[in-house]
Each structure stands twice: as C-alpha cells, then as structure tokens.
Amino acid sequence: MRAEIIKLLRKHAHEFVSGEEMCRCFGISRTAIWKHIQLLRQEGFDIEAYSRKGYRLLGEPDCLFPENVAAGLVTKVFGNQIDYHDQINSTNERAKQLARQGALHGTIVIAEEQLQGKGRLGRFWYSPSGTGIWLSMILRPKILPFEAPKLTLLAGVAAARTIQQVAHLTPEIKWPNDILLKGKKVSGILTEMSAEMDAINFVVVGIGINVNLLPEHFGPELEDIATSLAIQKGEKISRVQLLQCFLLEIEALYEEFLHNGFEDILAEWKQWTNLLGRRVKITMLSHEFFATIVDIADSGALVVEREDGERQHVVSGEVSLDINA
C-alpha cells in the first residue's frame, strides 16, 4: 500500500494530492492514509501535509526500491528483474535459490541490510541497513567452469570503474576480489557457481560496496581494515546512482568478454591492481611463503616468482601486502 501511495505522490510531483482523493484511490479511510504517511516519513520520505490541501512529496530517502533503481537504468538485461528485500540473510543465498528455480540471466537481488552477509571462504560481510550496495546477480554464461574466475576479475573492474565515475575516487584492486581505497577494503566480490564438469548451470556474482557507512559503523575492530566511499569522500554518495552505474559497467564488460574475449579486460584489471611487481606473503591452505608478483595469467591465476627464482601459478590463497621486508 505504501509503495502505491508513493507512486501516486510521485506522479503529482510538486503538487498536493488531497486526502480525499487518496481515500477514493485506495479504498481506505483518511486515518489509515495518515498512518501510512507517518510510516513513510519514518522511512525517510519527506512529505508535507496541510489539512485543506493534502499531501506533497518533497524528498525521497536514498533507498533501493526497485522503482527507484529501474528509473533511469539503461542496461539491456542486467536488473530487468529485481528481487528487493528490506532485510535478508544473504543476497547470494537468495540469488542461488532463485537461480535454481529458473530465474532469468540478469536477475538481481538487492537488500537494504544483510544479517548474514557472506564474504569469501565463509567469512562474514558486515552489511548494515541502508548504507551499502548489497547485490547479487544471476548469470548464465555459456563458458566452462574453469573460466568462471574471470567473472570475479571482470566484476572487480566494473566496481573500480563505478567508484571512479560516481564517487571520483581512485580505487585499487587486490587479487582476487577486494577493492581498496587508501589500503582499506571498500568492496568485496563473492562469485559462486553451480556447474557440471563441462557446463555451468548458473553463476551468482555477489558484490558488497561500503557506500555510506560512517566510522561508528566499523568500530575499532574494523576501522583499520575497512572504509566506505562516504568516509573517503567526506560526503554521502547516492546508492541508486552507484548501483545503476555498476550494472551498466558490468553488463558492458560481460558482453565484451563473451564477444571479444578476456584480453582487454585483463589488461584493464592490471592497471587497477596494486600488486604487480610487489613482494608479498602468500598464504595457502597449509603453508605460506614470500614471493614477488609478476603477472596475472589469462586464467585469472596470480603468477609469482618465489625467492628461489621459480615461477608458480597461485589460483587460491591470501595475499598480504603488509610485510616487513
């Protein structure tokens, strides 16, 4: 009902809509209308009310209602279907569920808040309400499972472009899936897939972007390693605009990947990364070692040179830049 009320008020932008007209439209009492208006105000809508004139919409909160996201979105397919949640455990889990039920390529899941937001390898991704982009996309690419890691790199490039365009900040990408600002994590990507050995059923690309989180959101535990666009910029950033830009960029990159291959995207990824030529500590399942990062392979693997001069591909593991050497 509240979505309907907002639609009506939006249609009459800058004009008053009388309480009487709204009662007729929705078949509910003036008292009921008033209660809905109060709740909308609590959600951040700025609604003026005069007893003789009615109601007028002055401003909207920066929330990711599907109609807000769809208005002005110029993608072809990405975001054509939007599954929106005020609160959800995990957008990736929801997207996988929808994908299993047959949701179309390009469907997106967005939430204002994730209670159990997921990072890589089962880690937690802090996703407080109304502060970030907590997004998962369903893709059905006709590629082989071993090529799927390229989608993580591709999403990283889309996120970096978006942050630069919308927030005018210049991020760095840390292999495989982190976007950093001044060395602190501002965005992370979690790509999951369901596949046969030689065919992908579906891929879910999840991305979290810390947009308007404040220092008090992070607290002492996280403030040294995480940041937000608002903290770095010193002002709030429009989440709707950021989301629309990201969807447009990732759709463009995805189409380029399918039609022209991965070469140019990888080249751009290398320009965004802070890793090439650096000496790092690499932690794999059971052991760690020091190495210099030489390149990123076509497969998306890290090419490193160990201290004994031998070159090695790293497909999984952690890279620590912060070493005393």
Place this chain on the structure above:
Amino acid sequence: MRAEIIKLLRKHAHEFVSGEEMCRCFGISRTAIWKHIQLLRQEGFDIEAYSRKGYRLLGEPDCLFPENVAAGLVTKVFGNQIDYHDQINSTNERAKQLARQGALHGTIVIAEEQLQGKGRLGRFWYSPSGTGIWLSMILRPKILPFEAPKLTLLAGVAAARTIQQVAHLTPEIKWPNDILLKGKKVSGILTEMSAEMDAINFVVVGIGINVNLLPEHFGPELEDIATSLAIQKGEKISRVQLLQCFLLEIEALYEEFLHNGFEDILAEWKQWTNLLGRRVKITMLSHEFFATIVDIADSGALVVEREDGERQHVVSGEVSLDINA
C-alpha cells in the same frame, strides 16, 4: 510398518513367526498383518504362510533398502548415511538439496526408479524401477574447482573395477563419463558441484549403472546404443552386491586421490579407456573436427592431435568413435 515386519521375519530367519506375536508386536489386527504380507509378496518377498504356524521369510527381492545395503558394507564413510527412495525425480537433484541442507560427506542417495534421471548436459537417463543402480554421492573434498573433473574420471575407474569384479565383464571407458560394454553404454556419470571460485562447497557424483534391464526395456530406439550387465552376462546380477562393491572401490580411489595424488588413478584410467591412439570426430559447441587422441592430461582434459599436426586440449565436447575413416 512393512519394513518392521520384514525386520522381525529376518530376525527369525528360517523360523515361523505367529500372526499372534506379530499382532502383539505391532499393535494391529491379524487382518492388517495379512494385508501387509500380501503387499510384501507383491514387492517380491517370498513369504510362506500357514494358519497354525504363522509366517516365514524364504527369500527377498533384490531391492536396495538401506538395511540391505548396509548389511555387509565395509566402507569407512561412503554410505554411512543412506537416503533411499522407491521413486524419485532425480537422485542428483535430491543429493544437491541434501548437501545444501548440510548433509555429511559420504551421504548417498539411492532410488529404485528415477522419473527424470539426468545425464550430462541436461540429457535424460532412462532409469526404470528395480533394474539399475541409480546413485548419487555427496562429497566435500578440499580441492579447487578446476580439479573437480578428476572426480568424474575416478568414478569411472571405480565403476569399471566394480563391473569386472562383480559381473566378470570387461568394460571400456569412453571420455569423459561413459562406461561401455561391446561398444554400448552400460553406465554414465554426472558430476555436479557448488563452488566459490577457490573453494568447493560440495560435489555430487551421480552414477547410473544399467544392471538388470532387459532388451524390452530399451526398445528399438536405445538397443543399438545401450545395454545392461544382465544382457551381456545372460543372467541377473545382484544390485546390492554391485552397489556395495562400487562404494568400496570409489572410497578407496577417493582416499588415494587425496593422499597420494591423481597420477596412479589416471594411469589406471588410461588402461580402461578405448580411446588412446584412435582417430575420432570431436564435436564442440559450435564446430566439429577430426583428430587422433594422444593422451589424457593431468587435468582430465583430452589431448588430441589435429589433422594439421597441432596438439590441442579438449575439456568439453563429444567424442565419436564411429567414423568412416
């Protein structure tokens, strides 16, 4: 209730159990007992009945009741948990569902009949009631997604060993996932996974073995390309024994893979295959070409030599042996 009745009769193997005792045990009427006995007979149990003596179990059908499978199964983990169905759409779909709900490594799903049995790339696998092994196993290996195709090859070796040991027939493996007898398909493997880019959530290895299907099961459409152990052997094969043997073999191979690597398993796979050195037609998504199969790579990919002498890895596609050349 019928499972309980069978358990009681089994406990008193070769002895009569009186109807009166059964009434006491189960708290139901003699008429009800009699109806259950009639249904059990229809299911293939051979039960003798005399009015003064009661009931005696003379023989059991070859069905895959968990208690039949568990009796004499000497694996460590595989098959410790059995999810049994008289009829199911697809054991792989069911196994994926259980895995998402947290089912343990080694859990198996078996069914007497699959209504929508799945083959590779969405194809149908014909799975009529009581005639085959329609099995899916849940595995949680700590390997990277790109290594998962090795599990298909490993399962193929386990199936080949099992067919040789139990049916005394010598099958051939056709890359990537078919087991053939006299050039006709007797078994197929469908491996699916849910994964992040650098960690597997779970793998489901599904296998269908045509055990006791008769020529009339296949009909003219399938009889040229498919066969069963019973057709090749000229007699029925115990499905329980075959299933137990397969679980033991695949568990042994799986442990060898994790502890000693894939080398020896791949070497054995090469001995079972009919492909090495053969000239074949390879069909990939959009094109086909002729080539000679030179080797299988460590990754599980086919190494082929094209007519122009160039070598190529084939990770996905169809191999046709039946070419006019």
